[in-house]
Amino acid sequence: xxxxxxxxxxxxxxxxxxxxxxxxxxxxxxxxxxxxxxxxxxxxxxxxxxxxxxxxxxxxxxxxxxxxxxxxxxxxxxxxxxxxxxxxxxxxxxxxxxxxxxxxxxxxxxxxxxxxxxxxxxxxxxxxxxxxxxxxxxxxxxxxxxxxxxxxxxxxxxxxxxxxxxxxxxxxxxxxxxxxxxxxxxxxxxxxxxxxxxxxxxxxxxxxxxxxxxxxxxxxxxxxxxxxxxxxxxxxxxxxxxxxxxxxxxxxxxxxxxxxxxxxxxxxxxxxxxxxxxxxxxxxxxxxx
Amino acid sequence: xxxxxxxxxxxxxxxxxxxxxxxxxxxxxxxxxxxxxxxxxxxxxxxxxxxxxxxxxxxxxxxxxxxxxxxxxxxxxxxxxxxxxxxxxxxxxxxxxxxxxxxxxxxxxxxxxxxxxxxxxxxxxxxxxxxxxxxxxxxxxxxxxxxxxxxxxxxxxxxxxxxxxxxxxxxxxxxxxxxxxxxxxxxxxxxxxxxxxxxxxxxxxxxxxxxxxxxxxxxxxxxxxxxxxxxxxxxxxxxxxxxxxxxxxxxxxxxxxxxxxxxxxxxxxxxxxxxxxxxxxxxxxxxxxxxxxxxxxxxxxxxxxxxxxxxxxxxxxxxxxxxxxxxxxxxxxxxxxxxxxxxxxxxxxxxxxxxx
Numbered sequence: 001x002x003x004x005x006x007x008x009x010x011x012x013x014x015x016x017x018x019x020x021x022x023x024x025x026x027x028x029x030x031x032x033x034x035x036x037x038x039x040x041x042x043x044x045x046x047x048x049x050x051x052x053x054x055x056x057x058x059x060x061x062x063x064x065x066x067x068x069x070x071x072x073x074x075x076x077x078x079x080x081x082x083x084x085x086x087x088x089x090x091x092x093x094x095x096x097x098x099x100x101x102x103x104x105x106x107x108x109x110x111x112x113x114x115x116x117x118x119x120x121x122x123x124x125x126x127x128x129x130x131x132x133x134x135x136x137x138x139x140x141x142x143x144x145x146x147x148x149x150x151x152x153x154x155x156x157x158x159x160x161x162x163x164x165x166x167x168x169x170x171x172x173x174x175x176x177x178x179x180x181x182x183x184x185x186x187x188x189x190x191x192x193x194x195x196x197x198x199x200x201x202x203x204x205x206x207x208x209x210x211x212x213x214x215x216x217x218x219x220x221x222x223x224x225x226x227x228x229x230x231x232x233x234x235x236x237x238x239x240x241x242x243x244x245x246x247x248x249x250x251x252x253x254x255x256x257x258x259x260x261x262x263x264x265x266x267x268x269x270x271x272x273x274x275x276x277x278x279x280x281x282x283x284x285x286x287x288x289x
Numbered sequence: 290x291x292x293x294x295x296x297x298x299x300x301x302x303x304x305x306x307x308x309x310x311x312x313x314x315x316x317x318x319x320x321x322x323x324x325x326x327x328x329x330x331x332x333x334x335x336x337x338x339x340x341x342x343x344x345x346x347x348x349x350x351x352x353x354x355x356x357x358x359x360x361x362x363x364x365x366x367x368x369x370x371x372x373x374x375x376x377x378x379x380x381x382x383x384x385x386x387x388x389x390x391x392x393x394x395x396x397x398x399x400x401x402x403x404x405x406x407x408x409x410x411x412x413x414x415x416x417x418x419x420x421x422x423x424x425x426x427x428x429x430x431x432x433x434x435x436x437x438x439x440x441x442x443x444x445x446x447x448x449x450x451x452x453x454x455x456x457x458x459x460x461x462x463x464x465x466x467x468x469x470x471x472x473x474x475x476x477x478x479x480x481x482x483x484x485x486x487x488x489x490x491x492x493x494x495x496x497x498x499x500x501x502x503x504x505x506x507x508x509x510x511x512x513x514x515x516x517x518x519x520x521x522x523x524x525x526x527x528x529x530x531x532x533x534x535x536x537x538x539x540x541x542x543x544x545x546x547x548x549x550x551x552x553x554x555x556x557x558x559x560x561x562x563x564x565x566x567x568x569x570x571x572x573x574x575x576x577x578x579x580x581x582x583x584x585x586x587x588x589x590x591x592x593x594x595x596x597x598x599x600x601x602x603x604x605x606x607x608x609x610x611x612x613x614x615x616x617x618x619x620x621x622x623x624x625x626x627x628x629x630x631x632x633x634x635x636x637x638x639x640x641x642x643x644x645x
């Protein structure tokens with residue numbers, strides 16, 4: 001046994017080589033290149049120059065336009081995260097109470113959005129959300145609104161569509177935490193005199209915090225870095241950071257500026273994720289183990 | 290007057306799986322009753338119905354004369370200690386113990402005293418600010434007991450509370466929990482598959498099998514006068530001897546097993562040529578090979594400190610005998626020995642009841 005163990009010593013490295021190559025080649029290298037690109041100078045006439053400068057960063061950090069852009073993206077991601085939390089947590093609790101056969105069915109329904117191509121799904125939504133689309137017809141028919149609501153090419157539309165596709169991530173994260181909970185704890189709370197609502201609020205929910213947090217991080221990150229949905233649903237009227245980066249790269253051809261925005265987006269997302277993680281871990285220290 | 294009564298309590302799943310079938314049970318105030326049985330016998334389902342976590346299909350749960358069958362678990366005033374302890378990991382020991390009091394809107398001034406009182410009952414004073422994961426298994430269990438007792442429940446329900454403790458701690462807790470229950474005079478129901486636990490702690494034991502009570506009685510009654518082969522086998526070890534009746538004179542009969550003949554009291558045994566008898570291992574005696582009722586050979590001898598266990602291949606079947614370690618010379622494996630017993634210790638195995 002010992003002998004075979006020794007002979008296989010190099011195997012773990014060898015086996016992780018493909019994954020490592022993929023990781024370095026497709027993530028680390030492009031990220032580093034983007035970082036370097038963002039420090040290159042750019043001239044409207046002559047294009048990208050080889051000289052290095054901090055100009056793009058200074059430009060972004062001194063221009064109110066970019067602050068607004070980042071703020072809009074941040075609020076959009078936060079909104080999507082909060083809505084996913086509010087819908088996803090109760091949905092997961094309901095799901096866990098279902099019979100196994102129904103659970104399977106509803107999991108397919110919940111994971112459905114992930115099974116459909118982003119373009120097909122987004123175009124489907126844009127049909128639903130248009131001025132004469134189904135959503136507006138229903139709202140008008142019910143008399144909720146008097147005139148068609150602007151859903152397409154609006155922030156509301158983006159948030160609806162992002163929530164639809166990102167909700168599964170929240171549900172999966174909360175579900176996996178829920179499975180690890182002691183299923184007698186709610187019964188214990190009931191026997192001690194807590195009603196059903198109090199039991200969920202005081203006993204179940206705090207223990208779900210790790211799942212809610214990791215789900216929120218995934219949803220927030222994916223919202224902030226989403227491109228297809230804001231581009232197709234928001235169009236030119238609602239600009240977010242990712243669509244701004246796209247414009248710099250492909251319309252203004254100012255690659256270094258686009259790269260600088262991309263780097264700042266990454267820094268911003270990492271800062272939010274790490275910050276909220278720290279905060280939650282301190283607040284709910286005992287359930288993170 | 291009984292404190293808790295179960296009347297015709299039944300639970301049927303999917304219309305055909307009978308987890309519990311028409312259970313009738315009266316538990317007196319301050320009594321400690323165990324539901325003892327193998328897994329799947331319906332003992333935990335019964336407890337869950339008493340606690341209100343599972344609605345019964347039929348029958349009722351009555352506490353102090355009040356029908357609780359349709360009452361929500363939070364309104365039943367029952368303290369439950371779970372197998373997993375089910376402590377709230379995000380709350381400190383004091384918060385765990387105080388949770389039930391908080392739900393009962395106990396005044397702030399009184400709250401601290403009640404928590405202290407509950408923790409001192411289980412000898413955990415000083416650990417108020419710890420969190421469950423900072424405690425040992427034994428301490429967690431004590432918190433669970435304190436939490437259940439803090440609300441001063443009408444009935445204490447214990448769902449295999451000792452199964453996660455090591456053997457030594459378990460036997461200590463048996464004594465301690467029993468003493469605590471006596472001191473508080475609280476009615477308690479224990480669910481367990483451990484016959485030692487049931488016997489050391491209970492006033493009465495209900496042996497359960499297939500959703501029914503196979504036998505109900507004090508530990509001594511259940512052990513010495515098992516009502517069925519099931520109860521007999523489940524509580525301790527029993528040597529079962531199957532023989533034929535050679536002749537019968539009222540209660541007494543001459544039994545033959547092969548060429549061996551001996552007499553036994555078979556009172557209560559209905560007519561028939563064959564009879565099943567049992568004798569507990571501690572009632573068998575080992576003597577020299579020529580003096581016993583039957584001869585046998587020791588095939589295994591196990592030394593357990595306080596006593597020996599001998600496995601004997603004998604003329605009347607495979608037998609197990611236990612002997613106290615009194616310093617006398619004991620037979621070795623391979624020795625030919627004689628086996629004898631007091632006639633009164635050999636008893637007829639009671640017939641299985643129809644549904645056991």
